[in-house]
Amino acid sequence: MIMARDKLPATRRWVVKIGSALLTADGKGLAREALSGWVEQMASLVLSGHQLVLVSSGAVAEGMSRMGWQRRPTTIHELQAAAAIGQMGLVRAYETCFQKHGLHTAQVLLTHDDLTDRVRYLNARSTLRTLIQLGVVPVVNENDTVANDELRFGDNDTLAAMVANLVEADLLVLLTDQNGLYDADPRHNPSARLITESRVDNALLDEVAGDSGSGLGRGGMQTKVRASRLAARSGTATVIAPGKGENILTRIAEGESLGTLLVPTQGPEAARKRWLAGHMKVRGRLVLDQGAVRVLRESGRSLLAVGVKQVSGHFSRGEVVSCVDEVGREVARGLVNYNAVESAKIAGQPSSRIEEIIGYVDEEELIHRDNLVLV
Numbered sequence: 095m096i097m098a099r100d101k102l103p104a105t106r107r108w109v110v111k112i113g114s115a116l117l118t119a120d121g122k123g124l125a126r127e128a129l130s131g132w133v134e135q136m137a138s139l140v141l142s143g144h145q146l147v148l149v150s151s152g153a154v155a156e157g158m159s160r161m162g163w164q165r166r167p168t169t170i171h172e173l174q175a176a177a178a179i180g181q182m183g184l185v186r187a188y189e190t191c192f193q194k195h196g197l198h199t200a201q202v203l204l205t206h207d208d209l210t211d212r213v214r215y216l217n218a219r220s221t222l223r224t225l226i227q228l229g230v231v232p233v234v235n236e237n238d239t240v241a242n243d244e245l246r247f248g249d250n251d252t253l254a255a256m257v258a259n260l261v262e263a264d265l266l267v268l269l270t271d272q273n274g275l276y277d278a279d280p281r282h283n284p285s286a287r288l289i290t291e292s293r294v295d296n297a298l299l300d301e302v303a304g305d306s307g308s309g310l311g312r313g314g315m316q317t318k319v320r321a322s323r324l325a326a327r328s329g330t331a332t333v334i335a336p337g338k339g340e341n342i343l344t345r346i347a348e349g350e351s352l353g354t355l356l357v358p359t360q361g362p363e364a365a366r367k368r369w370l371a372g373h374m375k376v377r378g379r380l381v382l383d384q385g386a387v388r389v390l391r392e393s394g395r396s397l398l399a400v401g402v403k404q405v406s407g408h409f410s411r412g413e414v415v416s417c418v419d420e421v422g423r424e425v426a427r428g429l430v431n432y433n434a435v436e437s438a439k440i441a442g443q444p445s446s447r448i449e450e451i452i453g454y455v456d457e458e459e460l461i462h463r464d465n466l467v468l469v
Contacts, residue, residue: 107145107226109263109330110136111254115271116337117152117184123159124152124183128338130191132269135343136231137195144347145226147261149234149254150188156180181235188233198230203237209256213412216429216465219260220457226261251317255324255332262464266325267346268318269337274354275315277302291355294319294326299356319356326358376427378407378415378434380441380460387419390426390468396459397428397466399448402441409434417461428466431457 112132117125140146154173157180158166167173185201192199202222208214225232236253251268258266277298278286292299303315315334322332335342335353346352382390386401397417409415410433417426430437436452437460449455 106143107147107261107263108139108265108267109147109149109254109258109261109325110267110269110343111149111250112151112269112337113250113271114151114155116269117150118155118159124156124187126187129187132337132343133188133191134195135341137192137197138344139347140197140229140231141195142347147222147226147232147234147257147263148188149250149257150184151235151250153177153180153184153235156183184235185233192231198228200225200230200232202232202234204234204253204257205237208237209260211412213410215260216412216431222257222261249317251321252324255321255330258325258330259328262328263325263330266322266330266332267343268321268332268334269342270318270334271337272315272334273336274334274352275299275303275319275356289354290351291357293359294323294332294356295359322356326356326360329358329361331358332356375414376416377409377413378405378430378437380405380415380417380430380437382417382419382425384420387425390417390466394463396463397426397461398445398458399437399440399460400442400444402437402460405434405438405441407434411456415461417466424469426461426466426468428461430461431459 110132117129136146136148154166154176157176157178158164160179160183161176163176167176181201185199189199202218202225204218208218222232234253234257236250254266254268257263272280273288275289275292276286277289280286289299289302299319300316303319318332318334322334325332333346333353333355335346339345339352342352380397380402381404382397382401383403386397389395389401390397403420407415409430411431412429414427415430416424417428418424432440432452439451440448440460443451445455445458448458
C-alpha cells in the first residue's frame with residue numbers, strides 16, 4: 095500500500111518528536127523561543143481536535159548546559175546525572191508554554207523494558223490513552239536516569255516510533271535540523287535532491303541516510319529511517335521535517351508537502367493483525383457464548399467478561415489468549431486485561447461487578463478491541 099500526500103487519512107492522532115539540535119540552541123541551553131513556537135502549533139492542533147503525544151529530546155543537553163559541560167559525557171552515570179538535571183528545566187519549559195494555551199501536560203518516562211514487557215506495555219498504553227482522552231499532552235522521554243545499555247531505546251527517534259505503535263498513531267512527525275531526507279549528503283553535495291515521498295521499504299533509503307551531524311543527539315537520518323519502518327508496523331506514516339520551518343506543524347496538518355513523507359506498506363488493521371499473529375504465543379483460552387461471538391464477528395467490538403463461559407490456561411495480564419466458540423472453533427486472539435485467575439472469577443459477569451469481585455477495575459473490557467483480531 096502506498097499513498098500520495100493528498101490521499102493520506104485524516105490524521106487525528108500524532109506523535110511529534112523534537113530533536114536535541116533543535117531544542118538546545120546548538121548546546122547553549124534550551125531554545126525557549128523556538129520551543130514556545132512549536133508548543134503554540136501543537137496547542138493549535140489539540141484545540142482543533144487532534145490528539146497529540148510529544149516525544150522530546152534535550153534533557154541531557156540541557157543538563158550539560160546547566161553544569162557548564164562542553165562535551166557530551168561518555169560514562170553512563172554522568173549521562174544519567176545530566177539527564178536528571180536537565181529534565182527539570184525541559185519539563186518546566188513545556189509546562190509553562192502549554193499552560194499559556196490552557197492545556198495541561200504530563201511527564202511520561204519510559205525504558206525499553208516498559209514496552210517489551212506485556213504488562214508494562216498495557217499499563218503504558220492505558221496511561222497514554224487516558225491522558226489523550228483527557229486532552230492532556232503527554233511529554234515522553236526515555237528514563238535516562240535508570241536505563242542501562244541493555245534497556246536503552248538508543249535514540250528518541252526509536253522511542254517515538256515505539257510510542258507511535260503504542261498509541262496507534264496516524265502520523266509520526268520527526269522534527270530535525272535538516273529539510274528532510276536527501277538522495278545525497280547536502281552538506282557535501284550541492285546537487286543533492288530532497289526525497290519528498292517514498293515507501294518505507296525502499297532500499298535506496300538505506301544508501302542515502304547518514305549519521306548525526308551534531309554532537310548533541312544520538313540520532314541521524316539512519317535512525318529516522320529505522321524509526322519510520324518501526325512505526326509502519328502499526329500502519330503509521332512518518333514525516334521527517336525541518337523543525338525550524340515557519341509554522342511547520344500546522345502546515346503539515348493542512349496537507350502541505352514538507353520534508354520527506356515515508357509511507358507504510360500496509361494499513362493499520364493489517365499491521366496490527368500481523369503483529370498479534372506473528373509475534374506472540376497464545377497462553378490461554380476463553381470460551382465465548384453465541385452472543386459474544388456474534389458481537390466480535392459482526393460489530394468489531396471489545397470482548398466483555400459477561401460473554402465468557404469458560405477460562406483455561408495459565409496467563410498473566412497482557413498475554414495473548416485465544417477466543418473460541420462453544421464447539422472450540424477459534425474466533426479471535428487478543429491481549430487480555432486480567433490474569434487467568436481474575437478472568438475466571440469475572441467470567442459471565444457484567445463489567446459493573448469487576449471491582450466488587452476482584453477488588454479493583456483496570457479496564458471494563460476483558461480484551462479491548464484495539465488489542466483483538468479476528469482469525
